[in-house]
Amino acid sequence: MHRPTLLTCLTALSSWTAIPAIALAVGGPPGSQPLQNANHIFNAIHASMRQWDTISDIGWMAFDPEHAMVFARPASKTPRGQPDQSGSQHVMTSADEKNEAGWLHTYVTTNDLRLVYIDGTSAxxxxxxxxxxxxxxxxxxxxESGGVTQESQRARAACQIxxxxxxxxxxGVIRMAAGxxxxxxxxxxxxxxxxxxRAKFPSQDKGNQGGKPGELLRTVTSRYHGIGGDRVIINYDSFVTAYDYDLDLFPxxxxxxxxxxxxxxxxxxxRENLTELIMTHDVTDRLVNWQAIADMVVEKYGRSLRSLASGHHHHHHDVPLQxxxxxVARILSPFIDQDYEDIQGEIERCSTQFLPAHAPEDSLAYRSIYTVTRRICTTLVDVSQTEDYHTxxxxxxxxxxYLDWTVWKECHGCQDDEFCAIPIWxxxxxxxxxxxxxxxxxxxxEGVSGYWAPVWR
Incomplete structure (x- = not known):
């Protein structure tokens, strides 16, 4: 199966809430002013893409059949012969739907797709x-203002553009809701x-109060750490994010x-910069997998920082700081020259450990990851020089x-019939x-789902 190649339009990201975010970014390559909002951009890179009748015209496609099966069911109680005017995604059904089944269509793409990825829970x-x-x-x-009722118009507007x-x-466009x-x-x-x-989900527990079928949740949550199989390749060297503009995004x-x-x-x-990117981007350009680099940073420092900040040290008053x-000395030891003390050199070696030698230093991804790693390394040096445990x-x-990494919210000890429940739209x-x-x-x-507020109809 061919895979989508994405020109990314990142709106934000906290992978656990996946709400579109936007903010200010100013900075330059290593050695210049630190990049503001680098933490938000770093997290967008780290967490992106981690959670089909033979059709014509515009169509909604799901990556996984369990997602598509949500729509393979009879439509709402629209009188027979009367078209559905809701503007929502189509449900694949036949004229006679007495057993609550619908039609599940499976396709392969004829060539690689070029898609704009709108980050966050943009669906x-x-x-x-x-x-x-x-x-x-x-x-x-x-x-016109609207949520569900305007989805068809959004799709047609995107394709017209x-x-x-x-x-x-x-x-086309790639978005995320549940999947x-x-x-x-x-x-x-x-x-x-x-x-x-012809397909349908087996009957689900009535106690689920109209929630997502368990099989869909199994599939959705299995994508927490990536959609898998290189089915989507994101271009992190060239993307557009509202974090990169002087805007008051947190009123x-x-x-x-x-x-x-x-x-x-x-x-x-x-919008102008997105258009420029789309019109000039060459998909044959060599790509740096900045998400893999962000992953290495999180894997290296995630557990250590949580352990250091937890206070789970020796109980004697004068021992915890030591x-x-x-x-901290153990973490920093690979970057220290025992024959020549150079704190700034140590910070620089620590900050650039995972950055590719020939990567473009002017790219937003490079500057964001560099700013974040430099903040981590500088903080560790500051801690090593601090004489007070509380400080x-x-x-x-x-x-x-500042980092706000998703790894610190992950559940531990879930059983095989359980998952780590975050807000899933x-x-x-x-x-x-x-x-x-x-x-x-x-x-x-179960109970009231208040995170997203009522569904916007």
């Missing part, structure tokens, strides 16, 4: 900002049918970034707050966001 129909980038930037406030403004250089989906503009030209079958110190309060004129440069500084612990907590609570915990696949998210 979530929510008032909390998931659709901000699409409605305000991509569609320039030209669509792809054809008329981008000269057909883009085949990842592709809005494909010309499916009749891009797909070959493999098989078409009134809100936790979630928004675009809804900004004037259209301030958002126009984002224990902490000994651990050292505070420094580490501040670093962890449209279900989940604030508690699931702040303190994810193990829940059973077949009766998860």
């Amino acid at each position: 979530g129909k929510s008032h909390i900002g998931t659709l901000d980038l699409q409605d305000r930037v991509l569609f320039e406030d030209k669509l 792809a054809q008329e403004e981008w000269n057909g250089r883009i085949d 990842f989906e592709i809005i494909l503009c010309k499916p009749e030209q891009m797909l070959e049918p493999v098989h078409i079958v 009134l110190d809100s936790n979630l970034p928004r675009l809804d309060h900004l004037p259209a004129s301030s958002l126009a440069p984002i 224990s902490m500084t000994n651990e 050292a612990t505070t420094i580490l907590h501040n670093l962890m707050h 449209p279900q989940g609570t604030q508690e699931d966001h702040h303190h994810p915990h193990c829940q059973k696949f077949d009766n998860a998210y």
